[in-house]
Amino acid sequence: MKRLIKSKESVNRWMERFGVRFGVYKNGTFNEQLFPFDSIARVIPKADWEKIEAGLIQRVKALNMFLNDIYHNKNIIKDGVIPKEFIYAAKDYLPQCEGISPAKDIFSHISGIDLVQAKTGEWYVLEDNLRIPSGASYPMIARTITRKVSPETFKDNNVADNRNYSTLLREMMDYVNDDRGLNVILTPGRYNSAFFEHSYLAEKSGAVLAFPGELAVEDDKLYYYGLHNNKQRVGALYRRISDEYLDPTSFEASSMLGIPNLMQAYAKGNVAIINSPGNGVADDKGTYYFVPIMIKYYLNEDAILQNAPTYLPYYKNDYEYILNNIEKLVIKDVSEAGGYGVVFGRDLTPDKLEELKNLIIEQPRRWIAQEIIDFKDLEILEDDGSIIERKADLRAFVISGEQTKVWRSGLTRYSRQEGSFIVNSSQGGGFKDTWVLDK
Amino acid sequence: MVCNVITADKANRLYWLGRYAERVYISLHLLRRYCDKVIDGDISDFNEYYTALGVKTTSDEHMYNEALHLSQLYDKTNIYSINSSLSLANDNGIILRRDITSESLSYLQMSQVILEECAQREEKNITMFQPITDYMLSFFGSLDERVFNKHIRNFIKYGKLVENIDLHIRFNYPFYRIEKAYLSLKEYAQREEAHINAEKIDLLDKLICEEKYACANEEYKQEVLFHINNLILV
Numbered sequence: 001m002k003r004l005i006k007s008k009e010s011v012n013r014w015m016e017r018f019g020v021r022f023g024v025y026k027n028g029t030f031n032e033q034l035f036p037f038d039s040i041a042r043v044i045p046k047a048d049w050e051k052i053e054a055g056l057i058q059r060v061k062a063l064n065m066f067l068n069d070i071y072h073n074k075n076i077i078k079d080g081v082i083p084k085e086f087i088y089a090a091k092d093y094l095p096q097c098e099g100i101s102p103a104k105d106i107f108s109h110i111s112g113i114d115l116v117q118a119k120t121g122e123w124y125v126l127e128d129n130l131r132i133p134s135g136a137s138y139p140m141i142a143r144t145i146t147r148k149v150s151p152e153t154f155k156d157n158n159v160a161d162n163r164n165y166s167t168l169l170r171e172m173m174d175y176v177n178d179d180r181g182l183n184v185i186l187t188p189g190r191y192n193s194a195f196f197e198h199s200y201l202a203e204k205s206g207a208v209l210a211f212p213g214e215l216a217v218e219d220d221k222l223y224y225y226g227l228h229n230n231k232q233r234v235g236a237l238y239r240r241i242s243d244e245y246l247d248p249t250s251f252e253a254s255s256m257l258g259i260p261n262l263m264q265a266y267a268k269g270n271v272a273i274i275n276s277p278g279n280g281v282a283d284d285k286g287t288y289y290f291v292p293i294m295i296k297y298y299l300n301e302d303a304i305l306q307n308a309p310t311y312l313p314y315y316k317n318d319y320e321y322i323l324n325n326i327e328k329l330v331i332k333d334v335s336e337a338g339g340y341g342v343v344f345g346r347d348l349t350p351d352k353l354e355e356l357k358n359l360i361i362e363q364p365r366r367w368i369a370q371e372i373i374d375f376k377d378l379e380i381l382e383d384d385g386s387i388i389e390r391k392a393d394l395r396a397f398v399i400s401g402e403q404t405k406v407w408r409s410g411l412t413r414y415s416r417q418e419g420s421f422i423v424n425s426s427q428g429g430g431f432k433d434t435w436v437l438d439k
Numbered sequence: 440m441v442c443n444v445i446t447a448d449k450a451n452r453l454y455w456l457g458r459y460a461e462r463v464y465i466s467l468h469l470l471r472r473y474c475d476k477v478i479d480g481d482i483s484d485f486n487e488y489y490t491a492l493g494v495k496t497t498s499d500e501h502m503y504n505e506a507l508h509l510s511q512l513y514d515k516t517n518i519y520s521i522n523s524s525l526s527l528a529n530d531n532g533i534i535l536r537r538d539i540t541s542e543s544l545s546y547l548q549m550s551q552v553i554l555e556e557c558a559q560r561e562e563k564n565i566t567m568f569q570p571i572t573d574y575m576l577s578f579f580g581s582l583d584e585r586v587f588n589k590h591i592r593n594f595i596k597y598g599k600l601v602e603n604i605d606l607h608i609r610f611n612y613p614f615y616r617i618e619k620a621y622l623s624l625k626e627y628a629q630r631e632e633a634h635i636n637a638e639k640i641d642l643l644d645k646l647i648c649e650e651k652y653a654c655a656n657e658e659y660k661q662e663v664l665f666h667i668n669n670l671i672l673v
Contacts (some may be wrong), residue, residue: 019545182442213448227634230443232443232444235440274583394633
């Protein structure tokens, strides 16, 4: 690793060369910047990884079963395991998806599961991302670069090669496509914060990169349209557009990004949508609380990976605990994402704490509270060569196709502010490669 | 499944990618040529360069000045500046990464990095831009090596050749130079007939021939430029 660290400047040059950037809107202006990369990789020993891998496969299988159940039989509600309020009041539960069976019954094809490692060494799941989790392209290209810059580092360490993400993606797309047509990645466009990822994944997986306006539904089938009315059928659509903008005839009518009547083609089984619309009901911060319970319910197994200790104000005991201990908890607004809507009780003034308590009393379903896990700090190399420590999480990617597979790597995001737990790139965080050791 | 369809927007971007990349390459060549000319002549010889591009000079005497020179290199609002052409090539290239490959795109990205570094220190020495010329050649070579979809290659070539002819006519290059590029363009046109304005080909065939060739004649020049710039239907 030391050899790699010494090559930091070289690595950064290569990052520039490949345009590894992400876009940020600030005060209404789009700016593209290099995603800060730290060359000290997070290293996960084989034994740790085996447990993480088994836990992730178990979790994603249960989440897929949950989604299938929620949009069909609803046994988990009928059996009183999850209160119906948590389903129907969830911001991203979509009644338009009721009764629709996606190709091969897979709802979450690409699941981004956010984990943190506590100082005790235990891994906890912090969040499930089952809509359009992003970030895999960054460690993928970082590894391509670091292997060029310091080949001996990888020869001497038994690091699992992570450049197969695009193969996992293509295999999964082919599986749900079922030879119906093209594999397509739909991007909102150049000014989306993750455009680099959209274009890079399209290039590496061989999928067509389509922009709004280039796809249309005809006779309940999806087509990619070219010059002179040439068209080609689409079999699998990996959309990087959120549900509400996906189809103006089913969701947000003013959407200029979506494809009219796409839901109709999807409902008829004529196109696979990756990930399936309506998945937000399963990665809602309120639903998160129930994941270990759904693992037991659907798989009759105990959860291998634990959630961070979480409280729901919906339940009387939890409600009282939260109000009495708010200053030592982290409170999350279930309708927010990207690190927004997260408040640490210890950072609030007495007035603000009181205000937050009142909000929880008024809308208990809107909030969850968690014990603050003392993340293990990771070493970060500063520009001046010094080493500092910062909080970091790990987004692991689980691909569900013919089999459910965990990508042997992940996006390690770190906070650039001392003591901060907010690692999101949109809020200034950087990233590291994640090494999973083979031995 | 292989995609055989090319969208209108993509065709347009490929065409302009070819044009802007070629504009960067030829503009640098021309700037070097005029820098060389100034050695034996006068600094005002640069005016020929600006006039040929239709760039308005800042003084009545059409005297070369430093601000104009910097503008020609770095000013993004000047459509013929190196920075403007390279940025536009990059903008199209970024969108086309999937089709032109990351490796090809990286030559544009590296050129942009060099240009930004030069801009920061207001570099005026044209030899400092030699790596950009090298990268542009590598970019076109990389496309030849790595892009196998004939439609994608053709649209980039259209743009490249149209820009090549446009600039060489503006700078009064001899007939044989124009003819070579024009014949090559026609060869590509046969491959994608549906995207070529056949009427313009007929007109250009009559204009780009040795007996008619008259670049010094402004009317002739403008007519050829008009037809060549309206030849491709994207």
